Amino acid sequence: MASDQPLGLLEGMATTRSIRRFRPDPVPVTDLNTMLWHATRAPSGSNRQSFRFVVLRDGPRAVQARALLGEAFRAEWADKRRLDGYGTGSGSDPGSRKGRMAATMQQFVDRFEQTPVVVLATNVRHRAPHVTDGASVYPACQNLLLAARALGYGGVITMWHALVEPQLRACLDIPDEVMLAATIAIGRPEGHHGPVRRRPLGELVYEDGWEQPAPWAEDPPGTRFTGAGPASLRRGTP
């Protein structure tokens, strides 16, 4: 950051992009500690603090786990790239949004094992799995990404660990009653943070009932819109 002022809370949220291309710079453990400490300030059900973060750097099992993930990601992306036509139409233009997304994804999976830090976010269950269990771990994941941003790093959440979940559990000794909530890649961004693209606010906010417009919901001047991204992204790109 150029300024001496710390990044503001609102500005930080508005400019934290998903980062999938990383510089090779290592992440000092002091920074990692700061990120995880802020992650764990997030709320959780009954303040039970059921979130646990398994950090994968260069330990022997971390190397195995990263290899498992990397291989799975590459296979999945190769399938998706083909099935979703990333090599055809606008996807064949490297300057198009779709083309740039494809190049970014390719680099993310190709270099996954070299990601400076991989954090596996988990949640220790206290009951049978429920669709709202994530309320106790995803707020902390968001804090982790925001804290990374505050320190000049960036990251992305992916769910593609699900492709090799049994192997990953075996490799890292993660018990069955623990939910694998997210794989979070973190490092110094090759690209830049900046404003994110979202649907117009009026499509996301209702008042007094489902699909009832909130007349006051509007984007500040200069907000960049988007739809849901290329159609091909709607099926599970991390």
Next chain:
Amino acid sequence: MASDQPLGLLEGMATTRSIRRFRPDPVPVTDLNTMLWHATRAPSGSNRQSFRFVVLRDGPRAVQARALLGEAFRAEWADKRRLDGYGTGSGSDPGSRKGRMAATMQQFVDRFEQTPVVVLATNVRHRAPHVTDGASVYPACQNLLLAARALGYGGVITMWHALVEPQLRACLDIPDEVMLAATIAIGRPEGHHGPVRRRPLGELVYEDGWEQPAPWAEDPPGTRFTGAGPASLRRGTP
């Protein structure tokens, strides 16, 4: 905030407490808009932006929905207060942590209908319910709470809408394929924000495998610890 500087990103995360006691001040729609805009900057699966926020202020259905929620919360809290012994042991001392928690909860449920703003966070499903669905909505909920904090408000997430979910869906016309992710109460805090209490970081962060210590994980000087809160809180207090 006393200072002219905006609240910093890291400081904001470290000092956003769950707020359950609100001053009656209304929340201007410009502030509500700013909060929800920042909420929607959060990531979601494939940037699908499947989160939708239903704002409940003083519209006719909002009033009904708040009454449904308030009644259910009061009944649930009355049961819990009794079953979990909030009137006995340290709970009978109004100055104890348990006693203060009980008083706060009592006020939260007693005045729920007067909560300045209630936001129902929802997620439009694109597949059968899955335990990781929350990855597309709870990061936005966390941003909402942080943005509230940045503007001098506070809030709390509760899951107790589950007690009256069918009635709430009927009242607000929320389709079955939409997940009710969280009820978030927002207003000007009666109390104060400040450092949160969490377990020592070393209990929450592992490296290279489940329950393997991360030797570098340590709380900064001055961090206040806690266990998981009073035992009686472990069964689902919002």
